[in-house]
Structure formats: C-alpha cells, structure tokens
Amino acid sequence: MELLKMFLTFAKVGVMTFGGGMAMLPILEREIVEKNGWATNEELTDYFAIGQCTPGIIAVNTATFIGHKKHGVIGGIVTTLGIVFPSLVIISVLAGIITNFSHLAWVSNAFAGIRVCVCVLIFNSVVKLWKSAVKDRWGCVIFALVLILAVFVDVTPVIFVVLAAVAGVVIKSLEARK
Amino acid sequence: MIFLKLFYKFFSTGLFSVGGGLATLPFLQRMADETGWFTRAQLADMLAVSESTPGPIGVNMATYVGFTTGGTQWGIPGSILGALTATLGLVAPSIIVILIIAGMLNKFGESRLVKSAFYGLRPASVALIASAGLSVALEVFVKPGILEAKWDIGKLLGYFDYRAIILAVILLVLTRYVKFTKKLHPICFIALSAVVGVVFRFAGA
Incomplete structure (x- = not known):
C-alpha cells in the first residue's frame, strides 16, 4: 500500500x-x-x-x-x-x-x-x-569555495563534488591524527 | 524498428548526460542531425514547451521528442508508444546506476571513509544548489545588457527589475516570517506568483 x-x-x-x-x-x-x-x-x-x-x-x-x-x-x-x-x-x-x-x-x-x-x-x-550540511569552519570554507567557483567557472559540477569528497576525507583523517 | 532505436538513443542520452536536465540538450541536437526524426527548429520549440510545463525539463523533452518521432510512424498510438519508450529509455540508466550506488551505500554507508567523504560533499552540494538558484536570480532580477552600463550608477540602477524584486521580498516575508502563511505548501506561493505575473505582465508580453 x-x-x-x-x-x-x-x-x-x-x-x-x-x-x-x-x-x-x-x-x-x-x-x-x-x-x-x-x-x-x-x-x-x-x-x-x-x-x-x-x-x-x-x-x-x-x-x-x-x-x-x-x-x-x-x-x-x-x-x-x-x-x-x-x-x-x-x-x-x-x-x-x-x-x-x-x-x-x-x-x-x-x-x-x-x-x-x-x-x-x-x-x-x-x-x-x-x-x-555545514557543521563547522571547514564546511563554510568548502561551501564558499564551491559557490564562487560554480558561479564564475564554467565546468561540470562533477569536479566540485569529487574534490569536495576528497577534501572531506583529507580533513577528517588530519583531524584524526591530531 | 524505430521504437527500439528510440529507446537505445535515449538510453545512451540518459547514460552520458551528467548534471541535470539541460545536459541532455547537446545529445538531442546531435540526435536531430543524425536521425532526421525532428529538426533543430522543432527542438527549440520543444525546449520552450518543456520549460513551461510541470515536471523535470529533461523528462519533458524526452517525452516530447518520443511523441513527435513515434507519431511519424503510427499516428496517435505511435506517438504514445514513442513518448513511453523515449522516457523509459532516458530514466533506465539512472535507475540502474542509482540502485547500484544506493545498495553500496547501505553496505558501506557506516564506514569512516564514506562518512568523511559525505562530510565534505554536503556543503558542496548545498553550494551547487545555491549557485543554481543564483543563476535563476540573475536572470529574474537583472535585465540583459547590464555590463554595458559600466560604472554609471544611474544607468546601472535602470537594469534591475524592481517589480520582480518587490514580489521576491513579499514572498520572502510570507514564506519565512508570517505565522499564518509560512506553513502553506510551496505550490500556493508558486500559484500566487503565476497570477501576479499574469496580472502585472511580468514578461512584458
């Protein structure tokens, strides 16, 4: 149903x-x-x-x-x-x-x-x-960067999504190491 | 068999167009040139109709192209069959790919790697949505040719669409701050804006 x-x-x-x-x-x-x-x-x-x-x-x-x-x-x-x-x-x-x-x-x-x-x-x-979605300072940075790039650079959004995911992994693993 | 070919053509369009409905447009243009099922001029009309009817633009376009192409074969029944095959062809790759990804997320969604990837991905996703909104906003609030005004403030001010800005401010207040209206379904505000657009001739038509 x-x-x-x-x-x-x-x-x-x-x-x-x-x-x-x-x-x-x-x-x-x-x-x-x-x-x-x-x-x-x-x-x-x-x-x-x-x-x-x-x-x-x-x-x-x-x-x-x-x-x-x-x-x-x-x-x-x-x-x-x-x-x-x-x-x-x-x-x-x-x-x-x-x-x-x-x-x-x-x-x-x-x-x-x-x-x-x-x-x-x-x-x-x-x-x-x-x-x-935006939990902390890093979240704000990613948001601002992607927004500015998406508005001014004419490339496929795929790139931003992939880069942001990689950035997330890097940030989290750096935080874990501290 | 034109319907099999239609399905195949739209399947490959769905498979290779990444990033939303308008991404299908270049594929459809090539389809027009290669198959001769419809002309580029017809395609422009179809785009205009798809943009001004409910539903995702890409899906509307597929239905329209399928309807037109099928109609050249068997009349009305051919049109309906064509609309169905083109639309199903377009969404079939999405369904397959998303079901695979969704299945993998169920399996690995709790892993640290996936979680930290999403931690970076979420702000980016919201930013992409915001940029899509921003590009609509530019189109709506600013008249074309604003760059010609250079730094002349007086001229610059003439390039803003004040009626659209007033409507936006009213909608913003109604959807966010007025207790009685902010719980209303979004479609109410869309309907209201459509009426305002018609009454005040927003497109100047």
Whole structure:
C-alpha cells in the first residue's frame, strides 16, 4: 500500500515542479521530509550531491534513491515512474493539441512570475539545508569555495563534488591524527 | 524498428548526460542531425514547451521528442508508444546506476571513509544548489545588457527589475516570517506568483 502512496506522492511532486529539477527541492522537502518522513534533510542533500555527478536527471536520481531507501529495487522503480508519469501525460496532451503553447502571452507572463518564486523557494531550501550540511569552519570554507567557483567557472559540477569528497576525507583523517 | 532505436538513443542520452536536465540538450541536437526524426527548429520549440510545463525539463523533452518521432510512424498510438519508450529509455540508466550506488551505500554507508567523504560533499552540494538558484536570480532580477552600463550608477540602477524584486521580498516575508502563511505548501506561493505575473505582465508580453 505504501508503494501506491509513494507513486502518488512522487507524481504529485512531478506535477508541482515548475522550472527545472532544482525547483523540485522545496516541494520534495515538504512532501518527503516534513509530511511523510521518508528521508531527512541530510539525506536529501546527499542524494542531490550524488545525483549531480551520476548519469541522468537529478530529480529522477533523487526519486530513485528515496524509493530504494524505503522499499528496495521495486521502490526505486515505482518512485521513478511516479515522477515521470505527469510529464508523460501533460506533454502528450499538449503536443497533441497545441504546438506553440509557450508563445501564448499569459503563459510567458505566468512563468516570469513563477521564476521569481522559484528563486525565493530555493533560497529558503538552501537556508534549511545549510543547517544540516555545514557543521563547522571547514564546511563554510568548502561551501564558499564551491559557490564562487560554480558561479564564475564554467565546468561540470562533477569536479566540485569529487574534490569536495576528497577534501572531506583529507580533513577528517588530519583531524584524526591530531 | 524505430521504437527500439528510440529507446537505445535515449538510453545512451540518459547514460552520458551528467548534471541535470539541460545536459541532455547537446545529445538531442546531435540526435536531430543524425536521425532526421525532428529538426533543430522543432527542438527549440520543444525546449520552450518543456520549460513551461510541470515536471523535470529533461523528462519533458524526452517525452516530447518520443511523441513527435513515434507519431511519424503510427499516428496517435505511435506517438504514445514513442513518448513511453523515449522516457523509459532516458530514466533506465539512472535507475540502474542509482540502485547500484544506493545498495553500496547501505553496505558501506557506516564506514569512516564514506562518512568523511559525505562530510565534505554536503556543503558542496548545498553550494551547487545555491549557485543554481543564483543563476535563476540573475536572470529574474537583472535585465540583459547590464555590463554595458559600466560604472554609471544611474544607468546601472535602470537594469534591475524592481517589480520582480518587490514580489521576491513579499514572498520572502510570507514564506519565512508570517505565522499564518509560512506553513502553506510551496505550490500556493508558486500559484500566487503565476497570477501576479499574469496580472502585472511580468514578461512584458
């Protein structure tokens, strides 16, 4: 029964995601962490990090992780199908009916408004995740370095994720030696 | 058999595009050139629609391309079959790779090495999310061409979108400080912003 609930919840997340995978984060926080307790904020951060440097779409990767955590392989497949289900239906219907949907004036106005909201929601998520992810001075240093580099240097995020993991291992082993 | 080929093409797109939905775009462009299933102009339209409908952009794009390609074969049933095969093809590698990683994490997640790797990784992950937010913010609050203003403060101020900034401040207060509204589901604020965008013609359209 919980599998069905997971499918429906992830389908709901899919419907509510406007403007790309990152916009999904605030919705995931509300539905997965706060409402259903299927994962913690900390785990969500981990999944996003791994999702950034593994093949495929981050939103899908995160869904697979949470499904697997609760119900193994079947769970992972069910949540993934849940998150893509709304896209399948909505795009098929739209593509069948109108082709220049995005040229409608009210659609582009609405999305200009939504993008403002997405910024604010992502900011709120970052504040929340910061509390569980950045524990000390080293955490602040890694956060600041990655943020500056990610904004100004145009390279794949994979590099940052790998370097940060290596930095974590080095820092921890140096601390252990003291 | 076009559907098998569609599945295969999207499977390899899903396997090799790392880092989010828009990373699939170069693969789709090449697919257009190589297969002739759709044109680059069609692809641009599909991207616009995928960005302005709910759901992850990469998934929307796959569904759209599959729908269009399948439709050239068997009409509507072909379209639906095409949408399904392309989307499932795209997510299949993710499912496989993530299930393997998740299984390994279950086994080694408590090891010191993995724990210290995550200790470094978490702040980086939050920073990447913040940078994604920042790039949306630049697009939303600053009008294009701001670099031409150089250091002329008067001109510089003209490049900010004040209506967007006012909306953002209101949303920030509603989502963080007002007791009655901060517990509301995020979708409420998205809906509100969409309405504001339409009423005040945020895109100028």
